[in-house]
Amino acid sequence: MKQIENIPDRGILLFKSCLVSVEYPGIESSTTYAFDKLDVDYLVSDEQSCCTGLGYYFDLFDQMSTTAVAARNFAVAKKNGYTNITTMCSTCYAINKETCALLNSNEEVRSNVNTVFENAELDDLTYKQNSLDEVDNFYHVVEILLSKTQHIGKLNTIDFSDVHVATHHACHYYKVQYDDMIGNPNHPLLIDTIAKSCGADVVEWYEDKTLTCGAGFSQRHINRKMSLEVTHAKLESLKNAGVELVIHMCPNCQIQYDRYQPVIEKEFGTKYDLVHMNIAQFVALALGADPVKVCGFQTHSVPLDEFLDRIGISV
Amino acid sequence: MSLSNGQIGVFICHCGGNISDVIDIQSVKQEIELDNISVFDCEYLCSNIGQDLIRKSIDKHSLDKIVIGACTPAKHEKLFRKCIEDVGLNASMLEIANLREQCSWVHPDNLAATNKSISLLIGKIKRVQLALPLTPIQVSINPNAMVIGGGIAGINSALNLANNGIHTYLIEKDVTIGGNTAKIGKIFSPEKLAEECAMCSLSPLMNEIGTHPNITLLTHSEVENVSGSAGDFKVNIRKKPRYVKDNCMACGRCSEVCPVYVENDFNCGVKDKKAISMRFAQSVPQVYSIDSDHCIELTGGECGICRNVCKVDAIDFEQRDENIELDVGAIIVATGFDEYDASKKPQYGYGVFENVVTQMDLARILGVNGPTLGKLARPSDNSVPKNIVMIQCVGSRDEDTSGNRYCSRYCCMAALKHASLIAKKYPDTNVTICYIDIRAFGLYENYYRAVQDMGISFVRGRPAEVVQKANHSLVVKVEDTLTQELKEMPADMVVLSSAMEASSGTKQIANILNVTLNEDGFVKEKHSKLKPVDTSRDGIFVCGTAQSPKDVTDTIAQSGLAAARTSVFISDNEIRLDPQIAQIDHSLCNNCDECFKCPFGGISKDVSGKVSINPLVCNGCGYCAKLCSKSAISIAGYKEEQIIAEIDGVIEKGDVLVFLSRGIPYATADNIGNSVAQYPANVKIVQVPTTTIATKAMIEHAFKHGSRAVLMVEEPTDNPIGAFIYPLAFENFKDLKNELGETGAKLHFKKAYIPHYRGLAEIFTSLAQMEDGK
Amino acid sequence: MTDMMADTLSEYDTPICDTLAETVKKSLRTSDTIGIERCLQCGACTASCPAAKFTDYNPRKIIKRVMENDISVIEDESIWNCFYCYTCHLRCPRNNSPTQVVQVLRQMAINKGIGLDKLEVLFEYGDAFAELGVSKIPDLYVGQMEDDFDMRWHEFKNNLDSVRSELGLGTVGVKDTGRGEIRAILAGIGFFDRQEKLKQMAEAELNTSDEKGGITNETN
């Protein structure tokens, strides 16, 4: 299990996410805003490509191609000297970790990938065994923020004390390599702890807390009904728990909740008084960020204006 | 190469196919016979027939040095040494090549394994040629015994020993004996198909302990240190104050007036106990004690009312820790189990939902001396639950790091027992047991059938999670795998059959005693079939749940055996110590006193001013041999030339030479074999007392023979030898690396842990496959 | 049904072995320690599974069929219901992983031309990835989102660049040189070859079968 004490705040490569970029760019700007305030040393590189995770879990990308693309990103991290690869998306996190483990443990995969690099005259991308460690070099933004809760608590500018918060931790962060997460994977509490440090009233346990968001990669599209049934079940549980704000840690989950909540309301004939945001957006907000210019709440489907107004933030 | 020496005999064991299925014994024989050495083979060398063959062949062919190729020396070394002694050879004229754990079990490739076994045997042949006779060291055995742990296992073994005339110290860390058995309320009887009062059986035994002339009971006491060796252990005990003297009459006046309520661990932490109290009514000794963490007086406040009411002036706030020293000949470890912390499976809600309890909690709830005085009531509102769902194997049969891989063995029966008790007393309550397999072995099946007849429901499936709805009612989500239905079962109370785990006390004691634990943290027996209560150290025995999970019946059976083994050991009068310890050649010693740096304090000057080695303290680690610049000290049986001779025999071009310390590292390598893992056959192991004895000459010899890498594997730091030796061994490694110059890059150093045998196999494999050994 | 596609890349995800269990164990998509033969049939996976809750998919039974070497499991429509949420993987007491197994089964199905209807809408994904170095939700899926979501989203999408720049973020995608690298890597590793084969298989399938399963392009 990872220990909070060992979470770095230096040499962070903030790994860009395709879904963050085009769906919730505010997550990225909120993360860098929070990192700046919290004195985190990070780099965003425009040489880094996306992790192929969507393609991989759409069953289109094979493991070898995904690994080769990942190895290139690892080279980007090493070249820049920012080797603590830290993701905003849980699938990027899982894909990077797993491919790194594979590159370290499987000689054939490594030499295959390296041969492709050599043949393409991209020798500088060559992956050397154990040049990154699948545990020590990979993080999710949530972990960095968790290691800064004291600092966040001190800088917090907003009174969240009557905000009923619940959290949705992303499956691919805590269920894929479940031994490497912080805490117990059957009851993840990372976001809860951060939200509490800002004084929020957090519902730590609610039914279906560990239920998936329902996106399920291709399920959202090829099994739309089942996908929405799962999301509906979860939204019902959140409603029963009296929650007002749900905090996420993955853009894909956020699409499923924020973008589909109005769809579900229409199709299932119900109504939810729930708003959604990412933990980085939450922390940025707490640290005084502008809800539009930094948090990018205007990109959300469930409007947050009323909620923000209630907690005393004017948009 | 000339090995010819008419007097060496080599014996190869088939191990009933364990060795011979992989290794071609005939070609091994032919290869070695080429050198005019007599070679014999046998189906089972450890059998009478096998030993007879050894003895007869020694006589017939006037053999004077023996090499055996068989299983790990950890198994039968003593037996074989005794066997050659029977026919007049000195016990040290024997070398054993480990052809099973280091060869046939780890190298599936027959040819490679066969070739490796030849080289291992040749190594031993070369080494035995340099063997020197050693005189065994005799020590007389102290006639007292010590039992650590006052649960049912410790109670029963202490009584057996005492009744056998052996004076026994029973050490218990709690304020009373009784252990977990005192908590469980009822035990079931498979014959009478009924549940009987556990305390009714236990209490008389406890009283007997309290009054037995041959037993000295030390409660609230912990073993702090044990030194010496089999037959002559010196034990340091710390007896903690109970702040009540032994003249207490157990009248209870003090408890009545004490204003402080504390959590009662005996009753699932309910706050129904006073700061001065007795654990339970039948406690032995019948002496109250004060909880120093909560007592007002003892936490710096002013109270002392209890002292005012005590008529016999038993209360003594001035009591302090007492240090007690004991001399005993043998020790029984009976340190019991801890219940698995079910909150490590938060999906079942233990510690979150009030009405989720464990079987042990339920035992207390159903116990007449429990928090509800025996009434079945759920914690949230004290109402009688209508639906109870039990979940089996919580923390057992679970490969997750938060669980245990083994079956806890007691919990299926505990669930059936509680279901039966509830069905009899509360016919309106439905009990459903969610199980994967019901393990009701042997005659217990009769009881299972009887419980089935009572209408208890069984659902075959491991639940996914327990959720809480309004009003503290619960729902258990499970697939009934027999009907393939997904069920959401309503429950007023959920009972988790939590695993039995090695107790923290077991781990602590094992460390103090330097006995080996198995990968699950229980004390490892020497041989699961033949020596089920012997530990890795002579004179130290184990029984009950300290050894493996088991129920009361099995615990009692095993504790009787441990007592019997201890009695036999003690009545032996004398014991022979391993002669393979440091020996000094006084003609070379110039009294520089360097060797006094022995980290175990094994070397001092005797009355005549000569450097002398204490055989009771010396464990033969070999560090002093390294310290002595005059080469006056060596470890008997491990002289530099003997090791070099073995290296000469085993190492071929491209091999990896591994120096394995003879404790944990050697056992870990054996464990690779036990666990059917593998590594390449060009990895050759030479056992050493510790790697501190490895010298530059040995390593250079290996490289001269084409070794691709040399690896030294040391005892881990959390074991009593490793604690001192590991840093010294690491220093030695670094020095050697420097001295070797460029080739130093091919020298490697690791430590081993028995459960991490896979890691060791991986290290072996990567070194064996590495191009340049670096 | 088209024949097993024997290219080098699928060799890694779906190595050809004597039994299904072997293929699953050797596949790069599964963990080295996967406990498939040790499955207890305890149902913890199924009881934890969101897909099992709402459909007739049952991960425990999928594992059973794999253990029994029942190759027809790859034709079972229900394997396409898994969310890849890894809850089964987390809860399994035997270190087994139904979700990883299903990933391999889907790859095997794809190699046999089964389920290509689900895949073909994705073919542009690979090309787009090579082009930009970032993933792009396939047009068909975007189409579904366009139908589902309201004006708020459409507006945002239309103004993505300006929203991003207001947030201080640059344009989406990898720097130019990087794009070339990614294309070269994907070509070298054989990704495009495999994708080309899959496309051909999908077309062949389309020509031979009258009705087309899976989702149809509703956005047209």
Ligand code: SF4
């Ligand atoms: S300490 Fe004194 S008052 Fe308390 S039980 Fe003992 S004899 Fe009675």
Ligand code: SF4
């Ligand atoms: S002195 Fe301590 S034990 Fe005695 S009555 Fe006061 S609180 Fe209780």
Ligand code: SF4
């Ligand atoms: S005894 Fe029964 S409940 Fe306990 S671990 Fe074994 S199978 Fe599971």
Ligand code: SF4
């Ligand atoms: S061999 Fe080890 S324990 Fe024995 S005297 Fe030498 S240094 Fe001390």
Ligand code: SF4
């Ligand atoms: S949870 Fe694991 S062991 Fe149980 S049925 Fe599913 S795959 Fe098999």
Ligand code: SF4
């Ligand atoms: S990963 Fe698939 S099989 Fe496993 S629980 Fe999720 S939906 Fe079910």
